[in-house]
Amino acid sequence: MSVFSAIGEDREIDRDEFTPGIEPQATWCPGCGDFGVLKALKQAMPEVGRTPDETLLVTGIGCSGKLSSYFESYGFHSIHGRSLPVARAAKLANPGLEVIAAGGDGDGYGIGGNHFMHTARENHDMTYIVFNNEIFGLTKGQTSPTSPKGHKSKTQPHGSAKDPVRPMSLSLASGSSYIARTAAVNPNQAKDILIEAIEHDGFAHVDFLTQCPTWNKDAKQYVPYTDVQDSDDFDFDVTDRREAADAMYEAESRLYEGEVLTGRFYVDSERPSYGAEKRATEEMPEEPLAERYLSDDSEWERSADLLHHHR
Amino acid sequence: MWRIAGGSGDGIDSTSQNFAKALMRAGLDVFTHRHYPSRIRGGHTYVEVRADADPVRSRGDGFNFLLALGDSFARNPQEGADTVYGNEEIKPLSENLDDLNEGGVIVYDEGLLDEETIERSDLDLQARAEANDWHVYPLDLRGLAREHGREVMRNTAGVGATAALLDMDLDHIEDLMEDAMTGDVLEANLEILERAYDSVREDYDITHDLRVPTGDHDEQQVLMSGSNAVAYGAIDEGCRFISGYPMTPWTDVFTILSQHLPKFGGIAEQVEDEIAAASLAVGASHAGVKAMSGSSGGGFALMSEPLGLAEMTETPVVLIEAMRAGPSTGMPTKPEQADLEHILYTSQGDSCRVVFAPANVRECYQQTRAAFRLAYEYQLPAIVIIDQKLSGEMRNVDESFFDREPNADPGSVLTEDEIREAAHHESGKFKRYQHDAENGASPRSIPGQKDGRFLASGNEHTPEGHISESPTNRVAQMDRRMRKLTSIREELDEADRSHQTHYGPEDAEYGLLVWGSQQDTVFEAVDQLADAGESVKALGVSDLMPYPVQEVADFLESVDSCLVVEMNASAQFRGLTQKELGRFGPKLNSLLKYNGEPFEPYEVVEGFERIVSRDAAIPEGTKFVPAAGD
Numbered sequence: 001m002s003v004f005s006a007i008g009e010d011r012e013i014d015r016d017e018f019t020p021g022i023e024p025q026a027t028w029c030p031g032c033g034d035f036g037v038l039k040a041l042k043q044a045m046p047e048v049g050r051t052p053d054e055t056l057l058v059t060g061i062g063c064s065g066k067l068s069s070y071f072e073s074y075g076f077h078s079i080h081g082r083s084l085p086v087a088r089a090a091k092l093a094n095p096g097l098e099v100i101a102a103g104g105d106g107d108g109y110g111i112g113g114n115h116f117m118h119t120a121r122e123n124h125d126m127t128y129i130v131f132n133n134e135i136f137g138l139t140k141g142q143t144s145p146t147s148p149k150g151h152k153s154k155t156q157p158h159g160s161a162k163d164p165v166r167p168m169s170l171s172l173a174s175g176s177s178y179i180a181r182t183a184a185v186n187p188n189q190a191k192d193i194l195i196e197a198i199e200h201d202g203f204a205h206v207d208f209l210t211q212c213p214t215w216n217k218d219a220k221q222y223v224p225y226t227d228v229q230d231s232d233d234f235d236f237d238v239t240d241r242r243e244a245a246d247a248m249y250e251a252e253s254r255l256y257e258g259e260v261l262t263g264r265f266y267v268d269s270e271r272p273s274y275g276a277e278k279r280a281t282e283e284m285p286e287e288p289l290a291e292r293y294l295s296d297d298s299e300w301e302r303s304a305d306l307l308h309h310h311r
Numbered sequence: 312m313w314r315i316a317g318g319s320g321d322g323i324d325s326t327s328q329n330f331a332k333a334l335m336r337a338g339l340d341v342f343t344h345r346h347y348p349s350r351i352r353g354g355h356t357y358v359e360v361r362a363d364a365d366p367v368r369s370r371g372d373g374f375n376f377l378l379a380l381g382d383s384f385a386r387n388p389q390e391g392a393d394t395v396y397g398n399e400e401i402k403p404l405s406e407n408l409d410d411l412n413e414g415g416v417i418v419y420d421e422g423l424l425d426e427e428t429i430e431r432s433d434l435d436l437q438a439r440a441e442a443n444d445w446h447v448y449p450l451d452l453r454g455l456a457r458e459h460g461r462e463v464m465r466n467t468a469g470v471g472a473t474a475a476l477l478d479m480d481l482d483h484i485e486d487l488m489e490d491a492m493t494g495d496v497l498e499a500n501l502e503i504l505e506r507a508y509d510s511v512r513e514d515y516d517i518t519h520d521l522r523v524p525t526g527d528h529d530e531q532q533v534l535m536s537g538s539n540a541v542a543y544g545a546i547d548e549g550c551r552f553i554s555g556y557p558m559t560p561w562t563d564v565f566t567i568l569s570q571h572l573p574k575f576g577g578i579a580e581q582v583e584d585e586i587a588a589a590s591l592a593v594g595a596s597h598a599g600v601k602a603m604s605g606s607s608g609g610g611f612a613l614m615s616e617p618l619g620l621a622e623m624t625e626t627p628v629v630l631i632e633a634m635r636a637g638p639s640t641g642m643p644t645k646p647e648q649a650d651l652e653h654i655l656y657t658s659q660g661d662s663c664r665v666v667f668a669p670a671n672v673r674e675c676y677q678q679t680r681a682a683f684r685l686a687y688e689y690q691l692p693a694i695v696i697i698d699q700k701l702s703g704e705m706r707n708v709d710e711s712f713f714d715r716e717p718n719a720d721p722g723s724v725l726t727e728d729e730i731r732e733a734a735h736h737e738s739g740k741f742k743r744y745q746h747d748a749e750n751g752a753s754p755r756s757i758p759g760q761k762d763g764r765f766l767a768s769g770n771e772h773t774p775e776g777h778i779s780e781s782p783t784n785r786v787a788q789m790d791r792r793m794r795k796l797t798s799i800r801e802e803l804d805e806a807d808r809s810h811q812t813h814y815g816p817e818d819a820e821y822g823l824l825v826w827g828s829q830q831d832t833v834f835e836a837v838d839q840l841a842d843a844g845e846s847v848k849a850l851g852v853s854d855l856m857p858y859p860v861q862e863v864a865d866f867l868e869s870v871d872s873c874l875v876v877e878m879n880a881s882a883q884f885r886g887l888t889q890k891e892l893g894r895f896g897p898k899l900n901s902l903l904k905y906n907g908e909p910f911e912p913y914e915v916v917e918g919f920e921r922i923v924s925r926d927a928a929i930p931e932g933t934k935f936v937p938a939a940g941d
Contacts, residue, residue, distance in 0.1 A: 003726075003727070003760075004757070004759030004760055005727055005760075005761045006759055006760065006761045007759045009761075020738035020739060020740070021737055021738045021739040022737040022738050023738075024738075024777065052764055053758075053759065053760070053761050053762065053763065053764060054758075054759055056598070056758045058594070061769075066778075068766055068768075069766065069777060069778060072738070072739060072740075072764065073764060074758035074759075074763070074764050074765070075764075075765070075766040075767065075768075075776070076594075076597060076624070076766075076767045076768075077766060077767065077768035077769060077770065077778070078590070078620060078769060079590075079616050079617065079619075079620050079769050082586065082587075082590045082616070082617065082620075085582065085586070085587040085588075085590035085591045085594060086590050086591070086593055086594035086597070087594060088591065088594065089552070089554065089580070089590070089591035089592070089593070089594030089595040089598070089602075090594045090595065090597055090598040090758065092552075092578055092580070092595065093552065093578075093594070093595040093596075093598035093599060093600040093602075094598045094599065094600075094758070094759055096759060097598065097758055097759055114583050114584060114587075115583065115586075115587055115590075117583075118582065118583040118587070278578070282573060283573045283578070283579070284573070284578050285576045285577075285578075289551055289552070289576070289577065289578060289600050290598050290599035290600050290757065290759070292551075292576065292719075293549070293599055293600065293601065293719060293721040293724075294599065294721070294724070294726070294757070298719065300549060300717040300719045301546070301575040301576075301717070302546070302547055302715070302716075302717050303542075303543030303544075303546045303547050303713055304713050304714050304715070306543065306546075306571065307533050307710055307713055310533035310534050310535055310539070310710075311336075311531065311532070311533055311534075311710070
């Protein structure tokens with residue numbers, strides 16, 4: 001039996017397993033979109049057949065970072081912007097784990113932007129959920145990387161002179177192999193997209209629109225929304241990079257004009273994950289490295305085997 | 312002591328390494344010292360190789376054989392530039408003369424540095440040679456190399472000439488060439504080596520007395536750098552994950568492990584920046600793997616926050632800090648010991664980490680292993696400090712020293728059976744951070760283990776990991792985490808585990824206190840002082856956190872006065888010692904050096920004279936700071 005008996009366990013999974021035995025009261029405000037992410041994730045997990053003990057949820061800092069407090073699994077509430085490097089190393093160390101990273105738009109597209117670009121580029125087999133509420137919530141309403149141009153806040157009293165980040169376009173250019181946008185107000189689509197993202201063998205990025213009823217009152221509640229897959233206005237091939245780029249650009253622009261466009265924007269099922277690439281060049285072991293440390297019968301090489309180079 | 316000088320890209324490094332190895336194979340103890348600029352081609356570069364039948368433990372004082380290859384990339388781009396910036400071509404010769412000992416030998420490549428160039432310069436070579444009894448042998452190394460091979464083989468010609476002038480057998484050098492090269496390249500090099508050897512023998516009257524000594528080793532030797540030893544210590548302690556970003560001089564350790572770990576079933580990751588590098592090591596360790604990262608000053612600064620995360624989440628991790636001269640970009644290829652306070656205290660909140668500064672190749676290996684063992688047993692970051700000096704210096708070590716059992720034990724980790732029996736919170740989470748853990752470390756579970764779920768958080772947290780700002784929980788968790796340092800100090804104080812090194816007679820009147828890479832130079836100074844009749848001993852400190860309070864206090868108690876020797880401008884180690892011990896201020900004088908060059912033994916000797924006699928002069932390039940109240 002594996003030293004990690006939770007991994008690959010074949011059994012019925014109840015969505016209640018992803019709720020703590022005694023549930024703490026969430027720090028999120030009433031009406032917060034973050035509840036929608038929690039709910040969608042709890043619904044998705046049983047569908048993908050993974051249990052709490054084989055799931056590692058790594059979060060950043062901010063309201064979104066509290067997701068790991070209310071979702072029952074192995075959790076790592078890391079530091080601002082650094083959930084991705086922590087998460088991707090855990091996946092390399094033990095590819096048997098289901099690794100999910102989550103954070104806000106400031107966390108992922110601002111302070112952690114460099115890690116976002118490089119983790120996408122490496123195409124790790126993991127899911128990255130970005131709670132995009134176009135605002136810094138926990139620090140009380142400052143302008144964020146996705147706030148619209150002209151956004152006024154205490155730190156931008158004359159209105160932001162910056163164009164917002166285009167999260168999906170950035171993701172595509174960086175190398176993500178699954179890119180979708182969903183919204184907390186659209187629970188069924190959110191669940192389905194999370195299922196696809198988790199099952200996708202590569203870096204799956206979900207830009208999750210989460211309304212902030214406290215600090216972003218002016219913003220839409222992301223209704224009504226349109227699913228681009230169901231819209232007659234949008235007819236594009238999600239596997240075609242150029243068509244996907246155009247569709248993303250449209251969706252990102254129109255968000256600031258009051259039109260909420262959600263759905264799958266890019267899917268590349270052909271590109272091997274980073275782990276597969278590294279195993280192909282023998283730069284990563286076939287068996288999970290983490291197992292080696294807990295197995296009784298592991299053999300370990302010695303530096304003494306290298307000394308002939310030094311004689 | 313042989314110094315080979317040229318420009319970067321002239322093969323100085325590989326030539327000197329083979330030369331050192333040949334001397335080691337001939338039965339001598341060797342030590343190398345590397346000096347190079349931060350550039351790819353050209354610039355003033357040299358490597359010193361010191362060899363003796365008796366143990367050598369430092370670069371020594373000055374040197375006595377200069378092989379000035381000339382910088383083949385040198386050019387003064389504009390007429391008149393040499394009067395402002397100096398003549399670039401002549402630097403391999405001119406820059407090295409100040410340290411050349413009396414009676415020394417100079418070989419220079421007259422193929423690059425013709426007589427006219429030398430005369431035109433303000434070098435005054437002939438007069439200085441006469442004054443210092445130097446023996447000068449101009450040789451057309453470039454011509455020889457061109458004739459029998461290619462110009463880049465000038466260094467081989469230089470080695471052949473050296474061997475001839477020092478009466479050294481070519482056998483070991485030829486063997487090493489045969490190991491490293493094949494075909495036409497090998498043939499040409501062997502030809503050049505022998506031609507150079509023969510032509511010196513035939514064409515020159517050898518006027519100097521300097522000869523390679525003869526020696527004998529009892530057992531097989533290996534030539535090893537500090538970086539090698541750190542990397543090998545990590546391998547033997549089960550490290551199979553490294554993440555990093557290139558930065559001099561840390562790159563050496565990073566490169567060695569990146570080459571070996573994949574072959575040993577491990578993983579090496581070069582990532583976007585040092586924040587990521589340290590965070591990856593934390594993530595891999597959290598998932599159950601023995602992991603390390605590291606950098607030099609600037610890159611290590613970026614690791615501050617993940618370092619604190621490791622302290623708070625109690626994730627074991629080993630970091631290497633290979634210091635170079637700061638602040639900021641500083642002098643990238645020059646050694647300094649000015650990152651001590653940065654390493655001890657960087658990251659917000661109270662520090663809870665292990666910090667070791669090994670002094671030499673053996674200690675690099677042993678203390679890297681100890682760092683891993685303690686990091687994983689006590690679940691905290693352990694940092695090994697090296698510097699540009701230690702990183703690149705090569706020494707011979709008994710091969711049997713490395714003949715040790717590996718230890719890949721992941722430390723305080725529970726099995727699934729143990730987790731099942733362990734305490735769980737009502738939420739279902741395993742209590743991974745229990746207040747009452749005796750030595751401070753509460754055993755952990757690894758993601759994927761059944762029923763071991765917990766939340767690791769950079770926020771203060773309850774035993775199962777939930778975020779909490781309760782004052783009683785806060786104090787209990789802080790006290791427990793800080794208790795680890797007390798436990799580790801107790802463990803290290805057991806006699807056989809002390810990392811401190813004592814040198815010299817126990818009842819000596821004066822003391823020398825030193826940390827990290829300058830230790831063995833200071834020990835050599837103790838020998839010189841003893842020969843001169845002084846009553847002096849030294850203590851080399853490696854444990855910087857937790858600090859060996861009792862051991863250092865006993866040492867300082869036993870001496871009348873002490874000189875603290877370190878390579879920085881603000882006496883950081885002296886400050887640490889005073890903070891930790893809270894007394895001895897009036898006994899602690901400082902000898903500081905921060906000009907980019909490590910100490911030479913004579914400088915320590917002269918600095919020592921100052922604590923004995925206030926009138927003694929302080930050697931150029933160093934600074935003396937008297938004890939408090941003096």
